[in-house]
Amino acid sequence: MAASRPNQLFRNKSAKIAAIPMIATALVVFLGGTIWTVAHSFTSSKLLPKWDLVGLTQYERLWGTRRWLISIENLMIYGVCMLVFCFVIGFVLAALMDQKIRFENTFRAIILYPYALSFIVTGLVWQWILNPEFGLQHVIRSLGGNRPPAECEGVGLSLSCWLSGIEFDPLYNPRIAIYGILIAALWQGTGLIMVLMLAGLRGIDQEIWRASRVDGIPAWKTYLFVVIPMMRPVFVTTLVLIGAAIVKVYDLIVAQTGGGPGNATEMPAKYVYDYMFGGQNLGQGFAASTMMLLAVLIVVIPWAFMEFGRKNRG
Amino acid sequence: MEPSISIRHLDLSFGAVDVLKDLNLDIGKGEFLVLLGSSGCGKSTLLNCVAGLLDVSDGQIFISGRNVTWEEPSKRGIGMVFQSYALYPQMTVEGNLTFGLKNAGMPRAEIAERVERAARILQIEPLLKRKPAALSGGQRQRVAIGRALVRDVDVFLFDEPLSNLDAKLRTDLRAEIKELHQTLGNTMIYVTHDQIEAMTLADRIAIMRGGLILQLDSPKEIYNRPANKYVAGFIGSPSMNFFEGVVDLGGAPVFSCEAGDFDLSGYEFGAAGPQGGPAWLGIRPEHIAHGPDAAACPVRMEATVRLVEPLGSDTLARVQVGERLLWIRLDGQSSIRPGDTLTIGWHAERANLFDSATENRI
Ligand SMILES: Nc1ncnc2c1ncn2[C@@H]1O[C@H](COP(=O)(O)OP(=O)(O)O)[C@@H](O)[C@H]1O
Ligand SMILES: [Mg+2]
Numbered sequence: 001m002a003a004s005r006p007n008q009l010f011r012n013k014s015a016k017i018a019a020i021p022m023i024a025t026a027l028v029v030f031l032g033g034t035i036w037t038v039a040h041s042f043t044s045s046k047l048l049p050k051w052d053l054v055g056l057t058q059y060e061r062l063w064g065t066r067r068w069l070i071s072i073e074n075l076m077i078y079g080v081c082m083l084v085f086c087f088v089i090g091f092v093l094a095a096l097m098d099q100k101i102r103f104e105n106t107f108r109a110i111i112l113y114p115y116a117l118s119f120i121v122t123g124l125v126w127q128w129i130l131n132p133e134f135g136l137q138h139v140i141r142s143l144g145g146n147r148p149p150a151e152c153e154g155v156g157l158s159l160s161c162w163l164s165g166i167e168f169d170p171l172y173n174p175r176i177a178i179y180g181i182l183i184a185a186l187w188q189g190t191g192l193i194m195v196l197m198l199a200g201l202r203g204i205d206q207e208i209w210r211a212s213r214v215d216g217i218p219a220w221k222t223y224l225f226v227v228i229p230m231m232r233p234v235f236v237t238t239l240v241l242i243g244a245a246i247v248k249v250y251d252l253i254v255a256q257t258g259g260g261p262g263n264a265t266e267m268p269a270k271y272v273y274d275y276m277f278g279g280q281n282l283g284q285g286f287a288a289s290t291m292m293l294l295a296v297l298i299v300v301i302p303w304a305f306m307e308f309g310r311k312n313r314g
Numbered sequence: 315m316e317p318s319i320s321i322r323h324l325d326l327s328f329g330a331v332d333v334l335k336d337l338n339l340d341i342g343k344g345e346f347l348v349l350l351g352s353s354g355c356g357k358s359t360l361l362n363c364v365a366g367l368l369d370v371s372d373g374q375i376f377i378s379g380r381n382v383t384w385e386e387p388s389k390r391g392i393g394m395v396f397q398s399y400a401l402y403p404q405m406t407v408e409g410n411l412t413f414g415l416k417n418a419g420m421p422r423a424e425i426a427e428r429v430e431r432a433a434r435i436l437q438i439e440p441l442l443k444r445k446p447a448a449l450s451g452g453q454r455q456r457v458a459i460g461r462a463l464v465r466d467v468d469v470f471l472f473d474e475p476l477s478n479l480d481a482k483l484r485t486d487l488r489a490e491i492k493e494l495h496q497t498l499g500n501t502m503i504y505v506t507h508d509q510i511e512a513m514t515l516a517d518r519i520a521i522m523r524g525g526l527i528l529q530l531d532s533p534k535e536i537y538n539r540p541a542n543k544y545v546a547g548f549i550g551s552p553s554m555n556f557f558e559g560v561v562d563l564g565g566a567p568v569f570s571c572e573a574g575d576f577d578l579s580g581y582e583f584g585a586a587g588p589q590g591g592p593a594w595l596g597i598r599p600e601h602i603a604h605g606p607d608a609a610a611c612p613v614r615m616e617a618t619v620r621l622v623e624p625l626g627s628d629t630l631a632r633v634q635v636g637e638r639l640l641w642i643r644l645d646g647q648s649s650i651r652p653g654d655t656l657t658i659g660w661h662a663e664r665a666n667l668f669d670s671a672t673e674n675r676i
Contacts, residue, residue, distance in 0.1 A: 207400035210367050215414030215461070216388025225413070229404035 034293065041286035049282055058287035068288065071266040074178050078267070079246045081182050082189070086242050087235075089186065090193030095223065097194070098201045108198070112191035119188070123255025126184035132169040140166050171257055174264035181249075181256055181265055188252075189245060193238050200234030201227065236307075247296060268292050317376075318343040318469060318501040319364065324373035326356075326363055333359045334525045337373070341503065343468075346495050349505045350512040351522035352548070357505040358473055360522070364503060365471050366390050378468055388414070390469075393462025397474040399454045401446040407457050408442040411464050425464075432463040435497070452483040459494070472504040476511065488514060509549055513537070521545050539666070543673040546596050546666055552630060552641040554596040554666070561667060561676070563590040569667070571595070573636045577612045580662040584675055592670035599630065599641040601664040604656050611659030617642075619654045633658065 044054045062068050093111060097104055114122065129135045144163025152161035170180030204227055212222040250269040257265045268288060276285030319341040326334040333356045341347050349357040362368040364375060366387035374383045382390045401410050411432060415425045433439045436456045446454055455475055462470055475491070476484045492515055495502055506512055512519050513533045520530045521544075529541040540546035546554045559571025567578035567588060576595065583589070603611055617633035617640070629644045633656065642658060650656065667676045 205398050205400060207396040207398045208402070210362075210365075210387075211394070211396060211400040211402075211458075211461070213367060214365060214387045214392065214394045215417070215465075216386070217414060217417050221417065226402045226404070 037286050038290050038293070041283065041290045043283055045282040045286070047280045047282070054283075058283045059291075062284065062287045062291065067263050067266055068268075068271055070263045071268045071271050074264075074266060075246070075249075075268055077178055078182060078185075078249065081179075082185060082246050083239075083242055085182075085186055086189050086193050087238065089190045090238065091197050093190065093194040094197035094201055097198050108195065112195055114188045115191045117188065119251035120255045122184050122188045123252045126180070126187070127171065127256045130169065130171045130180050130183075132167075132172060137166065137168040140168065172261060174261050177257060177261060177264040181252060184256060185245075185249070185252055189242070193242065196234055196238050196241075197231070200231045203234075204230055243299070247292065316343050317341060318345065318378060319503070320374075320376040321360075321364070322374045322376070324360075324363060324375065325371045326359055326368060327371050332525065334363070337525070337527065339520065339527065339530070341501060344499045344501055346492075346502045346504065346515055346517045348512040348516035348519045349503065349522055350509060350519050350548075351507065353507055355522045356525040357507075357522055359525075361471050361473055361503060361505050364469075365392055365394050388418075391467045392469045392471055393465045393467045394471040395455070395458045395462050395473070395475045397477050399446070399451075399458045399478070401454055401457060401461075403446050406443055406445055407438060407449070407460075410446070410457055411442075411460050414461070415464060428464040428466060432460040435463065435494070436460050450483075451479050452487055455479065455487060456490075459491075468501060470500050470502045472502065474505055474507070477506070477508070484511075491515065509551065513549075521548065539675065540596075541675055543594055543596070543668040546668065550598055552599050552643075554598050555602075555638075555640040557595045557638065558670070559593065559595060561588075561590045561593045563588050569593070569595045569665075573638050574615060576662070576665070578662050578665070578667075579612070581665060581667065582663060583667075586676070589669070589676045593676060594668040594670060594673070596666040596668065597660050597664060600643040602640065602642045602658050602660050604642060604644065604658045608657045608659035611661055613662065614657060614659035617656055617658050619650055619652050619656060622650060622652060 040049050040051075041058055042053055042055060043050060044052050044057070097108060101107070117125075132138065141164050144160040144166075147160055147164040149165065152158065152165065170176045170183075208226060208230075209222065212226060217226075248269055249267055250273065253259055253265055253267050253270055259266045259270055269292070272285050272288045272292070274285075275281045275288065279285075317340040319339075321337060321339040324334055324337040324339075325332070337360065349360060351357050359368065363370050364377075366382065366385060370383060374381055376382065377390055377392070387394075402413060405413060408429060411429050412425050415428065429442075433442060436459060438453065438456050438460060441449060441453060441457070446457065449457065455478075458475070472491075476487055479487065488511055491504075495515075504511075504515060516533050518530060519533055519536050521528045521536065523544055529536055529545050531539075531541075536545065536549055540549060540554075543556070547556070557569070557571045557573060557576075559569050561578070562568045562570055567581065569576045569578055608614055615635050617635045619631055619633050620639065621632040623630040623632075624646070626646055628646045629648045629650075631642050631644055631648075631650060633640050633642055635658075640658075644650065668674060669676050
């Protein structure tokens with residue numbers, strides 16, 4: 001009886017053979033690379049990897065470095081703001097777009113367009129826009145006639161003086177520079193989120209909307225209690241996309257501020273890169289990237305358990 | 315009968331496309347009206363206008379004597395059931411039934427009472443705590459009907475409620491809807507493209523085509539005296555058989571075509587009286603007699619059997635008369651075979667005549 005049953009291992013043989021190169025690549029590159037990196041984070045590698053174990057020294061140094069601590073803090077601020085705003089703005093834009101407006105395609109293209117640009121371009125564009133000498137601040141001050149401060153002394157309430165004195169230079173102010181980055185990232189990122197959410201909204205049966213109108217449910221309540229719960233899969237997808245974009249943010253910083261002013265806009269990914277290839281301190285870079293991996297795993301593993309564990313039961 | 319719903323000179327267009335044109339319709343209190351027509355003829359559009367889900371381009375709609383043309387759907391006193399059920403998937407059955415009532419601020423006790431009543435009528439009490447995903451299609455549609463029921467309204471609107479169900483369930487739920495109507499006595503408008511549903515459920519059927527109502531009558535009248543050739547061909551399966559020819563009123567009325575001259579004495583002409591000239595003669599497969607019965611018919615001919623389709627309850631056969639192929643319906647136990655010859659015939663009062671140019675009944 002058991003002999004007549006074909007071996008499970010050899011079912012769909014050709015498909016399995018075809019998948020072998022991909023599986024091998026994934027194992028060697030991702031898993032192998034990861035293990036190699038984690039292992040070498042316990043060594044004193046400098047310019048070249050060297051198998052010279054020094055225990056947790058690299059980690060002690062990492063967590064004693066001010067730049068790393070600032071990077072972590074920046075990532076937190078940037079991450080939370082990016083997640084919340086990208087999500088909310090993306091959804092609201094999609095909901096507005098879903099009201100059967102005219103020129104929908106045009107609007108959608110305009111809002112999605114920034115996503116087609118590379119982070120380098122976005123960074124440069126917003127560096128210019130936020131530059132006090134010729135960017136937004138300059139434009140607003142010009143509206144007020146660009147009156148010098150001396151002229152305005154003791155003038156009291158005056159629109160032109162107020163406009164001429166306005167200050168908007170986030171990239172030059174260490175306390176708020178990270179928000180300058182955030183603006184650029186939102187400008188680039190929300191378009192994609194909006195399009196995904198719009199696709200999700202369009203996937204909702206029109207008859208659900210009709211039923212809720214017959215029931216007399218106001219539109220906002222329908223969104224809140226019916227539509228949003230139905231869009232869970234889309235939300236998970238967008239969450240993964242935004243999350244990945246947050247953790248790996250690097251090129252935007254390089255193009256927009258180079259991490260400055262001072263260390264004000266440093267990010268973990270940039271720390272890793274700078275130490276591995278700029279500072280010729282591979283061990284330190286490996287330690288930092290291991291910490292990033294750890295942080296991602298702490299978020300992903302419980303989520304994966306929740307998501308897939310539940311499916312098995314349900 | 316006092317009209318429950320009146321539709322006056324209703325126009326509706328999507329941009330440049332006129333879907334409904336100057337449509338008038340009165341539906342009596344407690345009447346079961348079925349809108350029947352092929353896909354795309356504007357049935358759903360008409361129903362959505364009555365529900366208030368589409369803004370009409372022109373005309374008026376009255377429900378229970380009130381002009382509701384510009385009222386919100388929820389204020390019109392209607393409940394609606396959709397083809398895709400349109401249940402709120404993240405809520406339990408109970409949540410689905412109560413969402414609208416809670417939103418309207420109805421007292422808890424009354425909500426509970428209404429849900430209890432609806433659940434009892436529809437026999438969905440054991441399902442109240444389940445989510446729609448855990449229900450079968452038939453159960454889901456019952457819940458959707460329940461959602462209309464708890465609204466305690468005078469008018470129920472159904473948009474192809476059974477089209478997503480399999481054949482067996484469709485038959486069962488069809489009977490339940492008919493029973494529901496008999497119990498509640500509400501006015502119901504029911505959209506379908508299925509003629510069996512229309513015939514079995516309706517007090518009156520409105521047959522639509524291209525945004526117009528071609529005939530509005532009882533199922534019996536529509537079956538027996540279709541107002542035009544389209545209706546005649548649409549109702550009945552297999553379709554009515556047609557002959558193209560000329561009505562000759564010279565002596566005794568006769569219809570002559572290439573298959574022969576058919577006696578028309580006994581045919582009941584319309585109100586306009588007998589009318590000669592080019593016409594179509596239509597005869598339903600089940601009205602064609604055969605064998606010994608055919609001998610008594612004034613119209614008789616010889617036919618050769620080409621194809622036999624036994625259905626169990628009866629047998630369909632395609633027979634050839636001259637160049638013409640006709641469908642006839644025989645007894646289920648019939649043992650005829652392709653190649654057999656057989657005498658067929660019919661009585662003139664069973665035939666239908668339609669003018670060639672206007673396709674209207676004469
Ligand atoms: N939103 C719309 N925009 C443009 N045309 C529409 C729209 N909805 C329906 N139509 C057209 O109106 C006609 C009638 O549609 P409908 O009432 O849904 O038909 P059915 O009788 O199958 O229910 C169809 O030809 C359809 O193409
Ligand atoms: Mg329809």
